[in-house]
Amino acid sequence: DVKVTQSSRYLVKRTGEKVFLECVQDMDHENMFWYRQDPGLGLRLIYFSYDVKMKEKGDIPEGYSVSREKKERFSLILESASTNQTSMYLCASRITPNTEAFFGQGTRLTVV
Amino acid sequence: KQEVTQIPAALSVPEGENLVLNCSFTDSAIYNLQWFRQDPGKGLTSLLLIQSSQREQTSGRLNASLDKSSGRSTLYIAASQPGDSATYLCAVLDSNYQLIWGAGTKLIIKP
Numbered sequence: 001d002v003k004v005t006q007s008s009r010y011l012v013k014r015t016g017e018k019v020f021l022e023c024v025q026d027m028d029h030e031n032m033f034w035y036r037q038d039p040g041l042g043l044r045l046i047y048f049s050y051d052v053k054m055k056e057k058g059d060i061p062e063g064y065s066v067s068r069e070k071k072e073r074f075s076l077i078l079e080s081a082s083t084n085q086t087s088m089y090l091c092a093s094r095i096t097p098n099t100e101a102f103f104g105q106g107t108r109l110t111v112v
Numbered sequence: 113k114q115e116v117t118q119i120p121a122a123l124s125v126p127e128g129e130n131l132v133l134n135c136s137f138t139d140s141a142i143y144n145l146q147w148f149r150q151d152p153g154k155g156l157t158s159l160l161l162i163q164s165s166q167r168e169q170t171s172g173r174l175n176a177s178l179d180k181s182s183g184r185s186t187l188y189i190a191a192s193q194p195g196d197s198a199t200y201l202c203a204v205l206d207s208n209y210q211l212i213w214g215a216g217t218k219l220i221i222k223p
Binding site for chain 2: 004006042043045088090092097098099100101102103104105106108
C-alpha cells in the first residue's frame with residue numbers, strides 16, 4: 001500500500017515563527033501536493049511539484065513556500081506564521097498526473 | 113471554470129440501508145473522477161478512481177458510476193454500517209491535471 005506520512009498530527013506554533021511541515025511518500029511518486037482544508041472553504045491547493053526541484057504555485061500560495069530536494073519528500077514552509085494560517089494541512093502524492101491521489105493523515109496546525 | 117457539487121450536504125440513514133451519494137460537475141472535459149472518505153480530524157482515504165473512459169468501478173460494498181456527458185457520478189454504498197459514517201468527497205481531474213473538489217457529503221449511519 002502507498003504510504004504518505006506527515007511528520008506531525010498536531011502542531012501549536014506562535015505568531016511569527018517559521019514552521020516546517022514535512023511530508024514523505026514511499027512509492028516513488030513523481031507528483032506531490034500541499035492543501036489546506038478549512039470549514040466552509042473545502043480543500044484549497046497551496047503548492048504542488050511534478051518533479052524534484054520543481055515547484056508550482058497553487059490557488060493560495062501567499063505566506064507559504066515549499067522545498068523538494070528529494071523525490072520522496074515535500075516540505076511546506078510557513079515563513080512567518082500568522083493566526084489565519086491555523087488550519088488542517090494535507091499532503092498528497094500520485095505517480096503521474098492521471099493516476100490515483102493518496103493523502104497523508106493531515107497536520108492540524110494552530111497558530112497562537 | 114469547473115465546478116463540482118455534492119448533494120446532499122448531509123445524510124442520515126439507518127444501518128443496513130443501501131444509499132447513493134451524488135456528485136455533479138459542470139465541464140465534461142475531465143481525465144478522471146475520484147471518491148474519497150474522510151473521518152473527523154483525519155486525512156483523506158481514496159475509495160475509487162474512475163477514468164473518463166470508464167462507466168463504473170467497484171470495491172467491496174462500494175460502486176461508483178460516471179456519466180461524463182451529463183456531468184454526474186454516484187457512489188453507491190450497499191448494506192450500510194455504522195463504520196461507514198464519514199464525510200465523502202468527490203474530485204474531478206480537470207484539463208490542467210488539477211483536482212477540483214466538491215464540498216462533501218457528511219454521512220451518518222444510525223445503529
